[in-house]
Amino acid sequence: MPKSKTVYVCSHCGYISAKWSGQCPSCHQWNCMEETVQEAENPAARAHAQYQTSHLKGKLNKLKEVPVDQGSRLVTGIGELDRVLGGGIVRDSVTILAAKPGAGKSTLLLQVAQKESDRGLTVLYVTGEESESQVRRRAQRIIDRIPDNLWVYSTSHMNEVLTVIDKLDPQLIILDSIQTFYLDEYPSRPGSPTQIVECTNAILRVAKEPEHPKAVLMAGQLTKEDELAGVRSLEHMVDTVLFMEADTQEEIRTLSATKNRFGSIGEMGFFTMGEKGLEEITNPSRYFMTDRADDSDVFGSALAVIKQGTRPMIVEVESLISKSYTPYPSRISECLSRDQMGTLLSILEQRGGLSLYDKNVVIKSTGNLRLNQPSVSLGVLMSLASSVLQKGIDSRSVFIGDVGLTGELKKVPSIEIMVKETARIGFEKIYVPAGAVRRQIVPGNSSARIIEVSTLTQALGSVFGDYRRNLF
Numbered sequence: 201m202p203k204s205k206t207v208y209v210c211s212h213c214g215y216i217s218a219k220w221s222g223q224c225p226s227c228h229q230w231n232c233m234e235e236t237v238q239e240a241e242n243p244a245a246r247a248h249a250q251y252q253t254s255h256l257k258g259k260l261n262k263l264k265e266v267p268v269d270q271g272s273r274l275v276t277g278i279g280e281l282d283r284v285l286g287g288g289i290v291r292d293s294v295t296i297l298a299a300k301p302g303a304g305k306s307t308l309l310l311q312v313a314q315k316e317s318d319r320g321l322t323v324l325y326v327t328g329e330e331s332e333s334q335v336r337r338r339a340q341r342i343i344d345r346i347p348d349n350l351w352v353y354s355t356s357h358m359n360e361v362l363t364v365i366d367k368l369d370p371q372l373i374i375l376d377s378i379q380t381f382y383l384d385e386y387p388s389r390p391g392s393p394t395q396i397v398e399c400t401n402a403i404l405r406v407a408k409e410p411e412h413p414k415a416v417l418m419a420g421q422l423t424k425e426d427e428l429a430g431v432r433s434l435e436h437m438v439d440t441v442l443f444m445e446a447d448t449q450e451e452i453r454t455l456s457a458t459k460n461r462f463g464s465i466g467e468m469g470f471f472t473m474g475e476k477g478l479e480e481i482t483n484p485s486r487y488f489m490t491d492r493a494d495d496s497d498v499f500g501s502a503l504a505v506i507k508q509g510t511r512p513m514i515v516e517v518e519s520l521i522s523k524s525y526t527p528y529p530s531r532i533s534e535c536l537s538r539d540q541m542g543t544l545l546s547i548l549e550q551r552g553g554l555s556l557y558d559k560n561v562v563i564k565s566t567g568n569l570r571l572n573q574p575s576v577s578l579g580v581l582m583s584l585a586s587s588v589l590q591k592g593i594d595s596r597s598v599f600i601g602d603v604g605l606t607g608e609l610k611k612v613p614s615i616e617i618m619v620k621e622t623a624r625i626g627f628e629k630i631y632v633p634a635g636a637v638r639r640q641i642v643p644g645n646s647s648a649r650i651i652e653v654s655t656l657t658q659a660l661g662s663v664f665g666d667y668r669r670n671l672f
Contacts, residue, residue, distance in 0.1 A: 206236070209236045209392070210226060211232045211391075212423075214431040220235070236387065273287050274316060275287070275288040276315050276316065280469030280480045280482075281308070283509070284463075286467075291414070291415050292408045294400070294416040295417050295439060296419075297417065297443075298428050298443050302446070303444050303453060304453055304477075304478050305444055306330075306419060307342060307473075308455075308471075309376060310338060310339060310477075312374070313325050314343045321371040322349050322368065323349065323371070324351050324353065325350065325353070325376070328355065328376065359384050362402060365406055365414075369412060372415045373417070375416065379396060379421045379429050391429065396431065403418070439461045441459040451473045452471070452481070453471040453478060454468060455470070464509055470484045470487065484508075484513050487567065488565070488569060489514055489566055492595045499587050499590050501516060503579060503595075504571070504575065504578070505600045506569070506571065507613075507618060512621040515565050515566065518565070518566070519584045519587045521561055521588050522560045529558060529561070531545070533562070534564060535569060536571055544603075545561065551607030552607070561584070563580065574612045575602065575612040575615070578599040579598075579599040581659075585663075591664050597627070598630050600631065601615070601631070601633045608655055609653055610633055612636075619650065622648065623646045623648035624646075629649055630650050630651065631651045
């Protein structure tokens with residue numbers, strides 16, 4: 201028999217070393233090298249595996265002859281989740297949902313389990329973090345009626361999980377969370393790179409079994425660096441990686457995909473956390489702007505448009521400008537990068553003629569959405585100008601377009617889609633770069649009016665009149 205040997209594996213990056221050291225040579229983390237017994241390669245087993253390749257158990261098919269099940273997705277009924285997934289959960293796929301503690305990933309998984317159970321599917325909810333009674337209490341709080349075919353099993357033993365799956369044969373399996381499970385065949389502790397990879401491999405084999413494919417949703421824990429705990433190969437193994445972000449000061453939850461083999465990775469879903477669990481924000485545009493009266497006179501607020509996946513969204517940009525009494529004025533913004541903010545302020549000063557060198561500037565977006573798309577540049581500049589001039593902007597106006605260093609307005613991708621959505625919602629004035637959209641893009645029954653402007657100065661003059669007289 202081949203002899204086994206002892207190696208040391210880093211619990212952070214999976215680096216393997218023949219001897220122990222206090223610091224991992226690869227990722228430089230301290231006290232992370234764990235002793236693991238590694239079986240030596242068996243030449244006889246390798247020869248047997250080579251022999252098996254000549255006796256294929258599966259069927260060799262031409263790609264164009266492989267049957268495709270058009271109804272292979274499990275629609276969850278949670279619209280924002282289905283949007284991010286690309287239409288639902290694929291039956292023979294493994295999806296991992298990662299989030300910080302308390303963000304609501306377990307709540308969302310339980311809501312998915314209830315929705316699919318109501319549709320008649322057999323669902324197995326396996327938890328390695330909670331007891332069955334804890335899951336029941338949470339279900340009673342967020343679910344009106346617990347379905348009959350929703351099963352729960354509490355264990356960290358993956359061998360037991362595989363046995364239960366074989367006995368119950370569920371269509372949907374939920375694991376909370378993958379870092380808590382272990383297999384008897386491997387001596388390392390739960391959460392180690394070896395256990396995470398091997399437990400995921402075991403679930404992958406179950407999910408992609410040709411005769412009885414199963415959909416699998418797994419919760420994933422995050423490290424302090426907001427990355428999935430375990431080796432990076434975990435993200436490569438699964439089919440879809442979802443991240444849920446939670447604002448500590450807001451109830452809003454943002455769901456996005458960093459990997460999706462069956463759909464787009466640009467889509468985003470929005471939820472709020474309430475007493476009955478996560479609730480969808482079906483109209484994010486209304487959520488991310490303040491509802492004001494048409495005649496309200498608020499300085500420093502302007503509306504812009506961003507595109508998340510296939511969905512245009514109206515966002516409100518707010519700015520506050522005050523005189524600085526220090527040599528170095530403050531520049532504060534959580535929604536813009538420092539370089540992006542500095543560029544826009546320079547354009548407003550040099551091309552718009554508004555002096556900001558001795559003023560503090562604060563910029564934020566409602567809901568703290570990141571404003572990293574060129575389409576918001578004009579809206580940000582109009583918000584800043586409104587704050588400097590202390591003149592409000594009509595709440596029925598929306599600004600779409602990029603602004604170049606020359607002060608000229610630039611066309612942005614998907615601008616016609618943004619204009620159509622803005623008109624559909626009911627806004628009356630849509631400011632766009634000259635020649636960027638067709639006039640007929642707005643339906644004849646809409647009250648929206650497209651206002652074309654060529655330069656930043658022209659846009660400022662159209663909104664604020666002879667604004668240079670109002671400088672302070």
